[in-house]
Amino acid sequence: MTLALSQTRLRTPRRQVALLLVSMLATPLGLQAQSSDSTRPNPRLPKVLLIATGGTIAGVQDAPGSLGSYRAGTLTAEQIIASVPELSKHAQIETEQFSNVPSTSITPAQWLALSKRIEKVLKDRDDLAGVVVTHGTDRLEETAFFLYLTVRSDKPVIVVGSQRPATGISPDGPINLLAAVRTAASPQAKGKGVMVVMDDRILSAREVRKIYQRTGGFSGGEMGMLGVVGGNGPDFLFAPTRRHGEDSEFDMRKVDSLPRVELAFSYPGGTGPRFEGQPAGVAVATNGMTRAESELFTALRRAGVVVVTVFAYGDNMSAARDPDAPRTEPRTAAPGDSTRSDSTRAPQPPPAPPMVTAQHLTPAKARILLMVALTRTKDPVEIQRYFLRY
Template sequence: MTLPRILVLATGGTIAGQAGDAMRADYRPGQIGIEDYLKQASGLGVAADFTGRQIANIGSEDIDASIWSRLHAEIDLAMRDDGVDGIIVTHGTDTAEETAFLLDLTLPSTKPVVLVGAMRPADAVGYDGMRNFANAVRVAGDPDAAGRGVLVVMGDRVHSARDVRKAQTRATEAFRGFPRESVAIVTPSRLDWFGAPWRVGDAASLRFLPLPDVPILAVYAGMTAAAAARQLSDDPPGIVVSGLGEGNMPDPVRQILVQHARRGCLVVRASRTDEGLVDREPQDDANGFVASRALAPPKARLLTALLIANGITEPAEAQRHFDGR
């Protein structure tokens, strides 16, 4: 049997974390190096021809532009390397949805790219990381995974980068998807897709470029214009509103954001709710706002920053990109 040739790019996280005691609740992420991890995986029978590279060894709350840039460059090279069949990124769960979405927007879909993490450290009772990793190998080694964009594997489920989000702080079934709950079920021995690939032959949607700082404005009941203005004092090039309900906000806050939109700031209305669509409302045209549709604030922030970096700042054109997610 020919083994799949898998490039594993390690960034740390709980999947490489240790507590020093199988019963402890606290632990340190990013303690196991990729070479040791791959030896352990191979020893357990995870079948692949692995190449491992350590990009970082951190908790994913500390992921930053320099790590994203190196990840993107390594995966871009692997996409053009005939000796690589698929790419796995081991990653902390806190920001896995953001890294996956950024890579999904800026990479072609010609080879499988899979992010995988864990909710328990490697020396804890019930460690879930090695099973998740074995599942990720099953997905990354499947030719039918190409054409599906970047995928996230957690808890025997495969999620699209567009849909996935972390929905719980501790449970091993911590990830959910919207509008698609998941796109496949996977175990170390079996993979069942729920539909055909949806990005066959697709190039990257946007160029990977340095990202401007786009803040998320957290809206709450009774928020004043002064409170909003304090958060937006640096006149950012874009703002994502974590709004009430379907991207709503108190009228004083709306008026502050209209002023920002009129000076050329790209203002995107998203929702702080767990899931749901944010559609355009009649006032959006006059206000110069964009509706985030299915994207929650963290992903809406990334898309907004990428659009600005790519020179797309006109609300109607930006809206077309959000509509296409």
């Protein structure tokens, strides 16, 4: 009998096994959720909208239960929900399929559409406690930060993903999703902005970053850990202090596309990047520019390109200059001062507009904030104010 079963497995194509498992995830558990009193949605529970975008959390292997490769963005929102019947004990879940792609396929145009959709549904639906967005982890932190800047609501928006596919050995998606829904449904989450919930950690979207490709691979750094999700639900210990949510100045409703902003890296011997066409802005990851790089970015600033400098690892502690702070008057040369020779000095070009300095942001997030700021102004002085506030 054992031999016969083994031979049957060998004759079954791997893809058919995967599809069978997907069907099991979608149908029996879904029927169980509908037929069992213990998992039937409770109308007294908070309502949470789940918006699915794809990613590993919706991924399926050709050889389920193995360590092999998988196809991200395969399961639908309904199938993901059906695979975690415990969700119905904590919230009434509604679903919406925004996309079903690997997160590397998510573009700024999709950030914009997703932000508009979330802001509108939270404004129109007083009965919604919050929104959960399922997302691939490769670009999760960037989507989350864009939403943090642009979704003007005090209701929680939770972005969640997984490092292992749904059909993998010990998938982390179900427990991450359960923690995310519990957080979105919690009154404590109100006013905390967009958050990422992974591995029972509640992380601010401003500070979160993916540091490695294993479970436990998301970190809030020194300042982004807001709380944890335990047996009694979310427990918040801290709150974000930078402007976000309903206090955001960034109204995306009439924005059709985001300005082009490039990301550049400074390095020893570097001469600076070359672009096809002129971008609206550049975020430069640098610990100190070479002379050639400095000259290039000065020329770009004179040409109207807004340049933001950001520490390469995102943890810059140096103070950015506040445009509104009192300034020290420049020294005036005394008559006969040898340092001044207006008659012999060659004409100097006008000073370039100032660089903008980013603090406590990764280069990718500095780029995103610059993109959003450029929808309101091209003045680097005003953009510096945004970088100090957000």
